[in-house]
Amino acid sequence: xxxxxxxxxxxxxxxxxxxxxxxxxxxxxxxxxxxxxxxxxxxxxxxxxxxxxxxxxxxxxxxxxxxxxxxxxxxxxxxxxxxxxxxxxxxxxxxxxxxxxxxxxxxxxxxxxxxxxxxxxxxxxxxxxxxxxxxxxxxxxxxxxxxxxxxxxxxxxxxxxxxxxxxxxxxxxxxxxxxxxxxxxxxxxxxxxxxxxxxxxxxxxxxxxxxxxxxxxxxxxxxxxxxxxxxxxxxxxxxxxxxxxxxxxxxxxxxxxxxxxxxx
Amino acid sequence: xxxxxxxxxxxxxxxxxxxxxxxxxxxxxxxxxxxxxxxxxxxxxxxxxxxxxxxxxxxxxxxxxxxxxxxxxxxxxxxxxxxxxxxxxxxxxxxxxxxxxxxxxxxxxxxxxxxxxxxxxxxxxxxxxxxxxxxxxxxxxxxxxxxxxxxxxxxxxxxxxxxxxxxxxxxxxxxxxxxxxxxxxxxxxxxxxxxxxxxxxxxxxxxxxxxxxxxxxxxxxxxxxxxxxxxxxxxxxxxxxxxxxxxxxxxxxxxxxxxxxxxx
Numbered sequence: 001x002x003x004x005x006x007x008x009x010x011x012x013x014x015x016x017x018x019x020x021x022x023x024x025x026x027x028x029x030x031x032x033x034x035x036x037x038x039x040x041x042x043x044x045x046x047x048x049x050x051x052x053x054x055x056x057x058x059x060x061x062x063x064x065x066x067x068x069x070x071x072x073x074x075x076x077x078x079x080x081x082x083x084x085x086x087x088x089x090x091x092x093x094x095x096x097x098x099x100x101x102x103x104x105x106x107x108x109x110x111x112x113x114x115x116x117x118x119x120x121x122x123x124x125x126x127x128x129x130x131x132x133x134x135x136x137x138x139x140x141x142x143x144x145x146x147x148x149x150x151x152x153x154x155x156x157x158x159x160x161x162x163x164x165x166x167x168x169x170x171x172x173x174x175x176x177x178x179x180x181x182x183x184x185x186x187x188x189x190x191x192x193x194x195x196x197x198x199x200x201x202x203x204x205x206x207x208x209x210x211x212x213x214x215x216x217x218x219x220x221x222x223x224x225x226x227x228x229x230x231x232x233x234x235x236x237x238x239x240x241x242x243x244x245x246x247x248x249x250x251x252x253x254x255x256x257x258x259x260x261x262x263x264x
Numbered sequence: 265x266x267x268x269x270x271x272x273x274x275x276x277x278x279x280x281x282x283x284x285x286x287x288x289x290x291x292x293x294x295x296x297x298x299x300x301x302x303x304x305x306x307x308x309x310x311x312x313x314x315x316x317x318x319x320x321x322x323x324x325x326x327x328x329x330x331x332x333x334x335x336x337x338x339x340x341x342x343x344x345x346x347x348x349x350x351x352x353x354x355x356x357x358x359x360x361x362x363x364x365x366x367x368x369x370x371x372x373x374x375x376x377x378x379x380x381x382x383x384x385x386x387x388x389x390x391x392x393x394x395x396x397x398x399x400x401x402x403x404x405x406x407x408x409x410x411x412x413x414x415x416x417x418x419x420x421x422x423x424x425x426x427x428x429x430x431x432x433x434x435x436x437x438x439x440x441x442x443x444x445x446x447x448x449x450x451x452x453x454x455x456x457x458x459x460x461x462x463x464x465x466x467x468x469x470x471x472x473x474x475x476x477x478x479x480x481x482x483x484x485x486x487x488x489x490x491x492x493x494x495x496x497x498x499x500x501x502x503x504x505x506x507x508x509x510x511x512x513x514x515x516x517x518x519x520x521x522x523x524x525x526x527x528x
Contacts, residue, residue, distance in 0.1 A: 168510055168517055175511045179486055207519040208507065215507040218479050219486035222443055243472065243479040246432055247439040253432055255471040 001241050001250075002041070002227035004075050004096075005034030006200060008062060010047015019050060019058055027065040035070040037232040038241075038262060041096055042066050044087065045077035056086035063087045075122075075229070081109050088117040097121040098229075099162065102141040103128055104148075111152040120158035122196055123149070125181065131164045133173070135180035138163045142185045146193055160196040160227055161185050167204040168212060175202070175216070182223040196227040214240040221248060238262060265505050265514075266305070266491035268339050268360075269298030270464060272330060274311015283314060283322055291329040299334040301496040302505075302526060305360055306330050308351065309341035320350035327351045339386075339493070345373050352381040361385040362493075363426065366405040367392050368412075375416040384422035386460055387413070389445065395428045397437070399444035402427045406449050410457055424460040424491055425449050431468035432476060439466070439480070446487040460491040478504040485512060502526060 007030045010016045018026040031042055044066060046058045055078060063074050076087040077098040088095055099122035100110035107123075114121040123145035125131075125138040132138050142161045149159045163181035166174045178197070186192045202216045203209040214237045217228060221244045230237060242261035245251040254260060271294045274280045282290040295306055308330060310322045319342060327338050340351040341362040352359055363386035364374035371387075378385040387409035389395075389402040396402050406425045413423045427445035430438045442461070450456045466480045467473040478501045481492060485508045494501060506525035509515040518524060 172510070172513050172517055175513050179512075202511070206517070208503075208522060211503055211507045211522070212511065215482050215504055216511050219482055219508065219511065222483035222486055239472075239475055240479055243475045244483065246436070247466070247476065247480050247483065248443075249436050249439050253436055253470070258472060258475070 001221065001245060003038050003232060003241070004041040004043050004196070004227060004229040005030070005039035005232045006043050006229045007034055007232070008042055008066060009045040009077070010049060011045070016047055016049055019046065022061070024065045027062060028069045031066045031069040031072070034232045035072055038238060038264065039072060039232055041073050041075040043075040043077050043098065043229050046083060052080055055080045055083035059083040059087040060090050063090055067092050081113070084110070085113060088113065088119055095119040096160065099124050100145065101126050102144045107145065107148045111148055111154060114154055114158070115152045120160060121149070121154065122160045122162055125161060125163045131166065133177065135177045135184055138177065138181035139184040139188065142193070143188050146188050156189050156191045156193045159193040161193050162196050162198065165197050165202045165216065167206060168202055169206050179219060179223045182220060182225055186224045194226040195224060196229065197225065199228045199230045210234055210236055213237060217241065218244040265485065265509060267302050267496060267505070268305040268307050268460070268491060268493040269294070269303035269496045270307050270493045271298055271496070272306055272326060273309040273341070274314060275309070280311055280313055283310065286325070288329045291326060292333045295330045295333040295336070298496050299336055302502060302528065303336060303496055305337050305339040307339040307341050307362065307493050310347060316344055319344045319347035323347040323351040324354050327354055331356050345377070348374070349377060352377065352383060359383040360424065363388050364409070365390050366408045371409065371412045375412055375418060378418055378422070379416045384424060385413070385418065386424045386426055389425060389427045395430065397441065399441045399448055402441065402445040403448035403452065406457070407452050410452050420453050420455050420457045423457040425457050426460050426462065429461050429463070429466045429480065431470060432466055433470050443483060443487045446484060446489055450488040458490040459488060460493065461489065463492045463494045474498055474500055477501060481505065482508040
């Protein structure tokens with residue numbers, strides 16, 4: 001399971017203030033903390049309060065601080081292509097672009113950019129009409145991204161399709177559709193694309209958020225989820241992933257399987 | 265989710281002693297306790313220490329005590345057909361026979377018995393050769409049970425197929441096969457048979473049993489599990505089921521969804 005740490009995001013107060021004051025310490029703290037808690041990538045998002053014109057410089061600064069602190073690739077998370085490219089230009093190793101949609105004009109920006117920088121890329125199963133209701137419509141949009149990625153020479157192992165989960169208190173009917181979409185996406189190509197999701201979205205403004213998050217995560221893993229953007233500070237979530245890895249026969253059982261998982 | 269309480273089983277020391285002393289109190293305690301914790305059925309098993317010749321009388325006694333205490337049907341759990349029939353003879357409401365295998369001689373005993381008493385029946389996806397390794401071989405045995413149940417006039421809603429999960433420390437490769445088998449079993453007939461499993465078996469002699477149990481349970485629910493024989497004293501398990509019901513869109517979200525689930 002490829003875990004992407006969600007915490008370096010300007011929507012969190014400490015990161016927002018760190019960006020405002022150009023204070024690297026909170027960035028370093030969360031880079032190190034998430035590295036120690038199984039992160040394979042660090043999501044980097046300037047957050048909603050940074051002006052569009054400043055986003056490239058802030059993204060560059062965040063990526064540099066994070067990669068000076070720990071030896072991890074970043075998941076460059078922005079709706080601003082200039083910010084993504086500024087991050088790619090200074091990034092060491094294989095970055096993950098977060099994200100393109102299935103809109104042709106966006107794929108025409110981000111997929112050549114991924115190819116140019118040798119980056120992986122997240123493709124959201126949505127377009128300008130919004131998020132589809134059914135699994136089949138999500139898979140259809142995923143297929144458009146698969147075809148365009150292939151045309152840009154991006155190998156399927158570098159494409160992460162996100163079927164897009166909605167908060168279960170407002171879009172409850174989407175839950176089973178997302179699980180079915182995960183299964184269908186794995187049949188779109190051989191080898192198949194990877195899959196990912198922004199997990200915390202499933203529990204936005206819900207009670208018992210941690211319970212909902214880890215429950216949906218392990219159900220999604222059983223349906224073929226390879227990766228997720230998650231709250232790595234959630235102990236019970238890491239234990240649930242460790243257990244799911246054992247039960248899905250992806251890690252070899254040992255009595256200390258939860259501890260072993262965290263030490264990896 | 266149809267939860268079957270596992271606790272009235274002679275393999276537990278207090279129940280074994282209650283049977284030896286014909287003391288109804290522990291039986292009453294666990295009948296009431298499991299009733300209060302979401303049980304839809306009470307599993308009733310005389311346990312391995314009762315002589316075969318005494319099993320019918322013990323089963324009859326246990327069923328009577330349980331049903332005098334709470335208004336719940338029983339899941340009559342024995343490898344002894346005479347014990348099952350003794351339970352059926354005194355049972356009020358629709359009992360659940362636990363279980364037949366896919367061996368023809370066993371189906372020829374239990375399926376007519378289920379039809380005679382109007383009982384539901386659990387069919388294990390195994391035969392005299394043991395438990396199959398693959399999902400497809402499990403589904404093939406399930407299909408034999410489906411056909412035989414249908415020939416005996418048992419409606420699919422009264423047939424519970426158990427794909428048989430093994431302890432993940434010794435049969436780890438069975439985990440994903442069981443999940444796939446659950447999906448395949450739901451395609452064997454229209455309407456499909458129900459599915460069930462003896463959940464605690466997945467974690468026999470493992471560390472972190474509760475974690476493994478609830479993780480496998482919610483993954484199985486996402487794959488189509490309708491029912492399970494479980495430890496209803498496990499709070500985290502009940503919360504996980506409540507969360508999975510929300511996320512699979514089987515219960516309507518409310519902020520008190522865990523509490524609401526338990527009060528049902």
